[in-house]
Every structure is written in C-alpha cells, then in structure tokens.
Amino acid sequence: MVQAQRGATASTSAVVDAIRAAGTISRVGLTTVTGLTGATVSTVVRRLIDEGLVVEIGRAESTGGKPRVLLELEPTARYAAGVHLDHASITCTVTDLTGTPAAISTRPGPGTEHPAAVLEAVAAEVDRLVDEAGVDRERLLGVGVVAPGPLTSSGGMHRTPPSMRPWTDYPITLELGRLTGLPVLLENDATASAVGEYWSGGTDSEGSFAVLYMGTGLGAGLVLDGVAYRGSSGNAGEIGHTTLDLDGPLCWCGTRGCVEALAGPAAVVAEVRASPGLARQLGVAPADGAPAGEPGSPADAGRTDDPATADDSVVSAFAAVAAAAAAGHPEARRILDRSARYVAAAALNTVNLLDVRMLVLSGASLAAAGDVYLPVVRDLLSAALFARGDHPVDVRLSRTAASAPAVGGAALVLQSHLVPTLAPTAHPRPSAPLSEISTLST
Numbered sequence: 001m002v003q004a005q006r007g008a009t010a011s012t013s014a015v016v017d018a019i020r021a022a023g024t025i026s027r028v029g030l031t032t033v034t035g036l037t038g039a040t041v042s043t044v045v046r047r048l049i050d051e052g053l054v055v056e057i058g059r060a061e062s063t064g065g066k067p068r069v070l071l072e073l074e075p076t077a078r079y080a081a082g083v084h085l086d087h088a089s090i091t092c093t094v095t096d097l098t099g100t101p102a103a104i105s106t107r108p109g110p111g112t113e114h115p116a117a118v119l120e121a122v123a124a125e126v127d128r129l130v131d132e133a134g135v136d137r138e139r140l141l142g143v144g145v146v147a148p149g150p151l152t153s154s155g156g157m158h159r160t161p162p163s164m165r166p167w168t169d170y171p172i173t174l175e176l177g178r179l180t181g182l183p184v185l186l187e188n189d190a191t192a193s194a195v196g197e198y199w200s201g202g203t204d205s206e207g208s209f210a211v212l213y214m215g216t217g218l219g220a221g222l223v224l225d226g227v228a229y230r231g232s233s234g235n236a237g238e239i240g241h242t243t244l245d246l247d248g249p250l251c252w253c254g255t256r257g258c259v260e261a262l263a264g265p266a267a268v269v270a271e272v273r274a275s276p277g278l279a280r281q282l283g284v285a286p287a288d289g290a291p292a293g294e295p296g297s298p299a300d301a302g303r304t305d306d307p308a309t310a311d312d313s314v315v316s317a318f319a320a321v322a323a324a325a326a327a328g329h330p331e332a333r334r335i336l337d338r339s340a341r342y343v344a345a346a347a348l349n350t351v352n353l354l355d356v357r358m359l360v361l362s363g364a365s366l367a368a369a370g371d372v373y374l375p376v377v378r379d380l381l382s383a384a385l386f387a388r389g390d391h392p393v394d395v396r397l398s399r400t401a402a403s404a405p406a407v408g409g410a411a412l413v414l415q416s417h418l419v420p421t422l423a424p425t426a427h428p429r430p431s432a433p434l435s436e437i438s439t440l441s442t
Contacts, residue, residue: 011036013421015044017226019054019073020098020419021205026060026068045071052077053097053418073097078417079135081126081143081182082196082409084189085110085118085172087164088216088315088364091403092122094129094140095410097418099200102133104403115170123179141417142183144409145172146192148217185412189213189405190237193362193398194221195228196408199415202360202399209358211398212239212347212377214365215405216314218260220350221362227422239346240264263342265318265365271335272321282324282332284317315364322369336369340376347377351393352386358394367401 014034019025022033030041048054055074059067075096084091086109093104105125110118130140148164177184187195190213196202203209203223211221218240222229230236240260241253248257249267261267273279276286324332351359359377366373378395385393398404415422 010421011040012044012048013419015041015048016053016073017419017422019071020199021201023201024057024070024072026070028068030071075100076139078139078141078414079130079133080141080410080413080417081129082192082406082411082413083122083126083143083145083176084192084403084405084409085122085145085147086189086216086405087148088313090118090122091406092125092129093403093406093410094126094133094135095407095414097414099196099407099411099414101403101407102135103129104406105129106403110164110167112166115167115172116175119172119176119179123176126180140182142185142413143176143180144185144187144192144412145176146187146189146405146409147172148189183413185409185416187409187412188219188235188237189215189217189363189408190219190221191228191230191234192221192408192412193404194223194360194408195415196400196404196411197221197360197362197398198223198226198228199411200400200407203358206358206394208354208356209360210237210350210354210356211360211362211404212343212350212366213363213404214265214343214361214373215363216265216365218264218343218346220346222354224354224356239350242346242349244342244345259342259346263339266314268321268335268339269314269317272317272332278331282329283320285313315368318365319368322365322372325369325372333372336372337376340373341380343373344377344380347395348380348384351381355387356393357391358396360396360398362398362401362404364402366397370397370401 014036015030018030018033022029025033027038027041027045030036030045031038034041045054049056052074054071057070057072060070061067075098078097079094079102082093082095088109089106090109091104091106093101095101107125126143130137173184173186190211193213194209194211197211198207207226208224213219213221220237220239222237241251241255241258243255243257244259244262245257249261250256251258251261269284272282272284273286279286321332321336325336347359359381361370361374361377374395374397381393381395382388400407
C-alpha cells in the first residue's frame with residue numbers, strides 16, 4: 001500500500017513538474033517527457049483536472065492526425081506566500097501557482113525591533129496582501145520564509161549578520177506558523193532564489209544550474225536535475241564565505257579573506273564611506289569618525305563585522321554607488337569593477353565545481369549593478385572555465401532579481417505541495433511535517 005502511494009506521488013509529481021516546465025503540453029508530450037505510460041498519464045491528468053490544478057486550453061495544430069489537446073497549470077488554483085526577512089528590508093508577496101506575484105510589498109528591515117514584533121507585522125502584511133490579491137484563503141497553501149544563513153534544523157538562524165543578532169536561534173517557523181495558522185517553511189536566500197527561478201521558468205528548460213545571489217551578503221543557490229542541493233545541514237552554497245585571501249580582512253563569520261569581506265556590498269560601501277568626500281559625492285553617508293582623504297584600503301574596507309558597514313542601509317548605499325558608476329563616476333566604477341572581479345572568481349569556482357551550463361545572477365545588489373557584474377562574470381567564465389572546450393555557460397541576470405528571495409519562498413511552498421518528490425526530507429525546515437502539508441501525497 002505504501003509503495004503504491006509512493007508510486008502515485010512520484011507519477012503525479014512528474015506530470016505536474018513537466019506541465020510547469022513546458023508551460024503548454026499534450027498528454028502525448030507528457031508520456032515522452034516523463035517516461036510514464038499513456039494510461040498512467042491519462043489517470044493523473046484526469047485527477048489534476050478534477051482538482052482544478054490543470055486545464056485543457058484547446059487543441060494543437062494538426063500534423064496529419066487528430067489534433068492533440070493541450071494542457072496548462074491553472075494559475076489561480078493554488079497560491080503561496082513568500083517572505084524575505086533581511087536586515088536591509090522585508091519583502092512579502094503572494095504568488096499564484098506559476099510563481100507570478102499577485103501582490104507584493106517591501107518595508108524597511110527589522111532594525112532594533114524584537115523578532116516577535118517583526119513577525120506579528122509580517123503576519124499582518126501577509127494577511128493584507130491576501131486580501132489585496134483577492135485570494136480564496138482555502139487555496140493558500142502556506143508561507144515560505146527566506147532569511148540569511150546559516151539556518152538551523154529547528155527553524156531559525158544559527159549565526160546571523162551583525163545587525164540581526166536578536167534573531168539568533170529564534171524559532172521563526174513555529175512563531176510565524178502560530179501567527180498565520182499556516183504551514184511555514186524556512187530557507188536561505190540563495191537557495192530560495194534558485195528554487196524560484198526554476199519554478200517560475202527563469203531557467204527555461206535547464207534543470208541543473210547555479211544562482212549567484214548578492215543582496216546584503218553573497219551566496220549561491222544550487223539546483224541539480226530539478227532538485228535544490230542543500231548539503232547535510234541545509235547550508236550548501238555559502239560561496240561568500242570561501243577564502244580568496246588567507247591574510248585578508250576579518251569577516252563576521254570568523255574567517256579572513258572571505259569573498260563577502262573582500263567584495264560584497266558591505267565591503268563596497270565601507271570602502272566608499274572610508275572617504276567622506278567620495279561618500280558625499282555618491283550620496284552615501286560616511287562612516288562615523290572616518291578621516292578625510294582617499295578611500296581606505298580594501299583590507300580595512302572589507303571588515304563586515306563592523307556595525308558601521310553592516311547596517312540596514314547597505315543595499316541602498318550600494319545602489320547609490322551603482323547609480324553613480326552608471327552615470328560615469330570613475331571612482332565608483334573602479335570600486336565596483338574590483339568587487340566584480342572577486343565575485344567573478346567566486347562564480348568561476350562554483351561553476352568549475354558543479355560543471356553546470358547556466359549561472360543566474362540574482363539579488364537586490366545585482367539588480368542595481370548587473371550592468372557592471374554581468375559582463376565581468378561572463379568574460380571570466382568564457383576565458384577561464386575548465387570545461388570551456390566542452391560547453392559554454394549561459395550567464396544571465398534574473399528577471400526578478402530584486403524580489404527573487406520572496407518569490408522563491410512562495411515557490412518552495414508550491415513545490416513542496418505539488419511536486420513533493422523534488423522537496424527534501426529534512427529541508428527546508430517546516431513548522432509541520434511535510435507529509436501533513438502536502439496536498440498530493442497520494
């Protein structure tokens with residue numbers, strides 16, 4: 001009996017994911033893509049149509065025989081909420097079944113507010129967005145919360161960036177689940193962004209790829225054969241905390257010379273702030289007590305354990321530097337170019353390790369400065385990738401770079417419900433067992 005249920009779940013997952021990936025496909029196309037028999041595909045499709053998840057949208061053009069009936073997911077059949085909890089900002093969204101936002105909002109980061117008060121506000125905002133989108137609450141599957149890593153198996157953050165210390169080991173999933181009355185999943189920002197790209201079609205038909213995520217910090221989301229790779233503790237992809245300089249600046253994680261400490265948004269902003277004159281030119285508040293003169297050395301600028309370089313304004317200050325560089329300010333461009341070279345090196349290491357054909361750049365900081373980073377990453381991968389003689393790497397900027405983590409949070413919920421075979425057994429970290437929140441478990 002259990003084996004039969006698992007087989008039915010696997011078949012349903014395969015069909016749903018194939019329809020999602022194709023956008024529009026026939027039953028015959030599903031048998032080809034999934035490898036399932038025609039009878040199994042017909043049975044699964046019939047059930048999905050009865051449940052309102054799939055609709056027939058007409059017939060394809062005839063190629064000599066009877067025109068094939070085309071199928072699509074019904075976008076309004078299910079919804080999910082996504083919350084990106086970052087010290088720079090909090091973004092909430094409600095998306096439909098395809099991962100398209102039906103409503104979205106952004107508010108300032110948590111600042112010094114207690115986590116309990118922040119989560120109360122988040123729950124109220126999710127409730128407001130559900131009303132704004134006109135979503136039938138019976139169709140709302142749950143909430144995906146996205147936060148900086150590393151994360152714990154109990155649904156919180158174990159180590160936190162400097163300005164989020166009150167969140168260390170706070171039970172985010174349990175508390176938000178209590179406040180919303182919904183199942184809650186927790187994931188790190190880079191992995192969520194990768195799942196969101198895959199679910200919403202941002203990678204076309206590519207099932208194995210990496211997302212290089214840069215918001216306030218820097219990380220990588222990894223998807224292999226359609227499944228997010230999270231590692232043994234759910235913290236895979238922390239490329240921002242790989243060492244490029246053994247004698248480099250101290251990072252908040254405790255290591256020296258991390259990519260994030262050398263070249264992340266906080267390091268860029270710190271270098272600008274080290275020179276009050278430059279900071280004023282670029283519209284960035286200088287660091288308290290910083291001496292006048294030329295920008296500070298990269299080793300000093302990269303210290304992301306310093307609260308002056310890791311506050312809630314990092315992303316907005318980084319965006320100001322990016323805007324100045326785009327307007328032709330030579331010093332702003334020099335600083336970003338230096339950062340981009342380090343980030344490109346991290347991207348090269350990631351792609352060499354995984355041997356994937358696609359790299360997606362995402363996150364608020366890359367949304368602001370993608371015109372600088374994208375060509376540098378592309379050029380280095382083209383020139384130095386170990387497997388460059390076998391295949392190129394498609395390097396692209398996410399279509400939803402600024403809101404990718406929140407959209408990805410919602411996508412995690414949708415995937416866990418609708419394609420449970422692609423969801424991990426232990427991660428993302430749920431507020432209830434995944435078997436209790438999956439609607440397609442049989």
